[in-house]
Amino acid sequence: MFKFISKKLKKNNKGFTLAELIAVLAILGIIGAIAVPRFTATRKNAALKAHEANKRTLENAAKLYYTETGNANIETEDTIIWKGEKGDPNDPNDSNNPKYAWTVYFDEWPQIPDGLTEKDLGIGEDENKIVTNKNYTYIVTIELDGEVKVTIEEKNQQQNK
Numbered sequence: 001m002f003k004f005i006s007k008k009l010k011k012n013n014k015g016f017t018l019a020e021l022i023a024v025l026a027i028l029g030i031i032g033a034i035a036v037p038r039f040t041a042t043r044k045n046a047a048l049k050a051h052e053a054n055k056r057t058l059e060n061a062a063k064l065y066y067t068e069t070g071n072a073n074i075e076t077e078d079t080i081i082w083k084g085e086k087g088d089p090n091d092p093n094d095s096n097n098p099k100y101a102w103t104v105y106f107d108e109w110p111q112i113p114d115g116l117t118e119k120d121l122g123i124g125e126d127e128n129k130i131v132t133n134k135n136y137t138y139i140v141t142i143e144l145d146g147e148v149k150v151t152i153e154e155k156n157q158q159q160n161k
Contacts, residue, residue: 047113048120054110055150058082058140061105062148069101082140084109102140112136112152123152 016024062082082102102109111133118124121131131152141149 043115044120047115050113051116051121054112054138057110058138058150059148061102062140062142062150063146064105065101066142066146066148079144080142082142084137110138112138121152 080101084102086103112121112131114132116131118126118129118131123131123136134155136152136154139151139153141151143149
């Protein structure tokens with residue numbers, strides 16, 4: 001009896017057949033084809049939600065600033081523009097005081113989420129141009145009447161202004 005079992009084990013100890021391996025690879029390929037696009041879409045969706053949250057946060061901070069100060073700080077121009085530049089918002093000798101006021105509301109200027117294109121953010125038509133924090137930033141404009149606009153600009157564009 002032992003010889004019979006021993007022969008049977010030796011005969012069946014070959015491993016998987018080529019057909020079985022191909023079937024497993026095909027199944028893994030199908031799973032990958034389904035999972036990867038969903039994962040990519042989920043990441044992009046999360047980045048878009050983070051972008052919208054950043055915009056709302058900036059708008060709310062600017063509205064709070066306007067509510068607290070009124071238009072008293074908008075004397076020489078019709079607008080105040082926050083670009084995320086650091087400064088001392090409490091320095092009365094700083095002629096650009098209002099442009100640094102965002103530091104009262106944030107420790108750090110919000111960053112544009114990774115993985116979004118110009119088209120995703122509505123700042124261009126290029127589906128392939130990825131927007132990064134190195135090249136782009138949020139700009140907050142507070143009008144004399146309290147209207148707040150949050151836009152995205154290229155950093156080299158705003159240096160020319």
